[in-house]
Amino acid sequence: MTLQDPKVKALLAGVLALAFLVILGVGVSIGRFIVPPAARQGAEPAATQSEPGQPRTMLQTTCPITGLPIDRRFFVVGKGQRIYVAGRDQLAAVQQDPEAALRKLAALGQYAESLQTVCPVSGAPINRAYYVEYEGRRIYTCCPACRDNRVKPEPAKYAQQVAAEVAKTFAPAATP
Numbered sequence: 001m002t003l004q005d006p007k008v009k010a011l012l013a014g015v016l017a018l019a020f021l022v023i024l025g026v027g028v029s030i031g032r033f034i035v036p037p038a039a040r041q042g043a044e045p046a047a048t049q050s051e052p053g054q055p056r057t058m059l060q061t062t063c064p065i066t067g068l069p070i071d072r073r074f075f076v077v078g079k080g081q082r083i084y085v086a087g088r089d090q091l092a093a094v095q096q097d098p099e100a101a102l103r104k105l106a107a108l109g110q111y112a113e114s115l116q117t118v119c120p121v122s123g124a125p126i127n128r129a130y131y132v133e134y135e136g137r138r139i140y141t142c143c144p145a146c147r148d149n150r151v152k153p154e155p156a157k158y159a160q161q162v163a164a165e166v167a168k169t170f171a172p173a174a175t176p
């Protein structure tokens, strides 16, 4: 028996092929073992990232009236949001038209600090990973289903609900 023998050559080729398949198989198993479960399922970190094609927004830093940096001592609670301004002089303008102030923030790529605590769909506590961006604010939900199936198609409606819900908690003090 020598290496020149065709039978030996065929046998060697067979053994090599088998060894290759075994190594490949082990490689695939190890690969499966190493890849973390989240990456394999392609699950949810998407929630904290912006939608494809949508610019990333940041929490408010700019006064919507003056364009100056905000002073956190001065804010208006409107539409379920805490809308900060640069100083006392801008409070009245935001009070008068909080929607316009929020739209200005949206144009700046910013969103207001939300006072929302419950999902407008289910009434359950919000999970801040699941939100829909809407005109200078984030509408938070409790889960991806509420976000995708309910709030995403009708953000204006749910923005109103959030505003109404927050208004119950942050009602202006009754004037005697």
Ligand SMILES: [Zn+2]
Binding pocket: 119, 121, 122, 141, 142, 143, 144, 145, 146, 147
């Ligand atoms: Zn939900």
